[in-house]
Amino acid sequence: MKKLIVAAAAICGSLLADAAQPASAAIPGDAPAATTVNHPDWSRQAVIYEVNVRQFTPEGTFEAILPHIPRLKDLGVDILWFMPIHPISQENRKAKLGSYYAVYDYKGVNPEFGSIDDFRALVKAAHAAGMKVIIDWVPNHSGCDNAMVRNHPEYYARNEKGEMFGPYDWTDVYKLDYSNPEMRKMMTDAMQFWLREADIDGFRCDVAGEVPTDFWNENRPQLEKVKSDIFMLAEAPNADLMEHAFDMDYNWPMKDLFSAIAATSGQYTFKGEDGKVKTFPEAHATDIFKRLDEENALYPGDSYMMNMITNHDLNSWEGTEFERLGNLQEAFAVLMYTLPGMPLIYTGQETGMNRAFEFFDKDKAPDWDSSPAVTEFYKKLNRLKHERRELAAGSSAGSPVERIATASPDVIAFSRGGVTVMANLGKEAAKPFKKAPSVKGMTDWMSGETAKVPATLAPGEYRIFTTAGK
Numbered sequence: 001m002k003k004l005i006v007a008a009a010a011i012c013g014s015l016l017a018d019a020a021q022p023a024s025a026a027i028p029g030d031a032p033a034a035t036t037v038n039h040p041d042w043s044r045q046a047v048i049y050e051v052n053v054r055q056f057t058p059e060g061t062f063e064a065i066l067p068h069i070p071r072l073k074d075l076g077v078d079i080l081w082f083m084p085i086h087p088i089s090q091e092n093r094k095a096k097l098g099s100y101y102a103v104y105d106y107k108g109v110n111p112e113f114g115s116i117d118d119f120r121a122l123v124k125a126a127h128a129a130g131m132k133v134i135i136d137w138v139p140n141h142s143g144c145d146n147a148m149v150r151n152h153p154e155y156y157a158r159n160e161k162g163e164m165f166g167p168y169d170w171t172d173v174y175k176l177d178y179s180n181p182e183m184r185k186m187m188t189d190a191m192q193f194w195l196r197e198a199d200i201d202g203f204r205c206d207v208a209g210e211v212p213t214d215f216w217n218e219n220r221p222q223l224e225k226v227k228s229d230i231f232m233l234a235e236a237p238n239a240d241l242m243e244h245a246f247d248m249d250y251n252w253p254m255k256d257l258f259s260a261i262a263a264t265s266g267q268y269t270f271k272g273e274d275g276k277v278k279t280f281p282e283a284h285a286t287d288i289f290k291r292l293d294e295e296n297a298l299y300p301g302d303s304y305m306m307n308m309i310t311n312h313d314l315n316s317w318e319g320t321e322f323e324r325l326g327n328l329q330e331a332f333a334v335l336m337y338t339l340p341g342m343p344l345i346y347t348g349q350e351t352g353m354n355r356a357f358e359f360f361d362k363d364k365a366p367d368w369d370s371s372p373a374v375t376e377f378y379k380k381l382n383r384l385k386h387e388r389r390e391l392a393a394g395s396s397a398g399s400p401v402e403r404i405a406t407a408s409p410d411v412i413a414f415s416r417g418g419v420t421v422m423a424n425l426g427k428e429a430a431k432p433f434k435k436a437p438s439v440k441g442m443t444d445w446m447s448g449e450t451a452k453v454p455a456t457l458a459p460g461e462y463r464i465f466t467t468a469g470k
Helices: 006-014 062-075 116-128 147-151 181-198 212-226 251-265 287-298 312-318 321-338 372-387
Strands: 048-050 077-084 132-136 141-143 174-175 202-205 230-232 249-250 306-307 344-345 410-418 419-424 462-466
Touching: 006 462, 048 147, 062 372, 116 132, 116 181, 132 230, 132 312, 132 321, 181 212, 181 344, 251 321, 287 410, 306 321, 306 372, 312 321, 321 344, 321 372, 321 462, 344 372
Parallel strands: 048 077, 048 344, 077 132, 132 202, 202 230, 230 249, 249 306, 306 344
Antiparallel strands: 141 174, 410 419, 419 462
């Protein structure tokens, strides 16, 4: 759903970093005990891809996606996350086609997309290509004419007037009441249905932080009874969800910090509904280390964070990656692959699509052949994620971040095992180091040439150096 709660508080403490950094110092922090979640082995070095079914093809159907499975496999995608596939409510519907997130029937399929057999065929094709499938799940609220509104009104929360209501300004949905045990059973049963009937591999759970954590802690074991190696993604930056229930959550605070750094560098140009460009606290590249410190202090060990420069909410409501990050967007893409966590690609991102999709209506599909250079950029980053074990998600698998001292707070540099990364996220060319790190025997991942530390880095310029081997 449109994200109305911005995790600004989480980044405020991450800003105004001191340029002086200890060379090659491991990130400190006493993290909580390790998560009890057993992450599937296939998730450790995975890349997740968000499929906007309505906009992915001109037809906007499951069947029309089938011919793209080989392309996505060639791109280097491992997990396909499908935005909600359920029928959309008619009552209080937004625009012509409505929001994916106003669910009419939790066990149904949106006829706009096809049938449940069409979806099963798509899941089967993805599995045959070696990819996993998760679906978007909307547990916090349903559409206003969901059958439960008539048959089980006791499943819904009430306002002070005793009326069903939607959270925030979401007028096309009613909030569910998790104090009702039968409603909880219904929700788990519906999730189990998709594991059994469509052989999906997990769920991306919408506004998961609005649902009580104890539900999720009870829910996951029930889902694992149907399929043991599921993958659960929470749309929330909530550490408590990661203790027992979810494999990965949204790294909204890092996303906000990326935007703040870009704004400080004069690159953030997106105008909100008021016609004004949003303001951010001053931030610099080295503040990213402070955010990593916060993650280590807050999150259970071995948690995953999903890193992103765009997704469906950002694209439609907060600006494209080009409007938010400007000429730094490619460098930030490199960071979302090389910092701890899992990288996300959204529909059209791999082609450099520089426009916002309509959210409630059919829109033109991306031109998948429009920018081979951008596609190749993401292919190289996907290969990097797959081939370098140091970049595996989770602290028990990936290598820790070792900071490298830079000569400017606008330059970030670090290594993770045999991978060294540097990038200028400022507005001016900068000398990256007072004392350059050794890159002897390393190769520039993107160019294939022998690694050489540049004397200066232009704004948005980056390097990824790797040692031989994996």
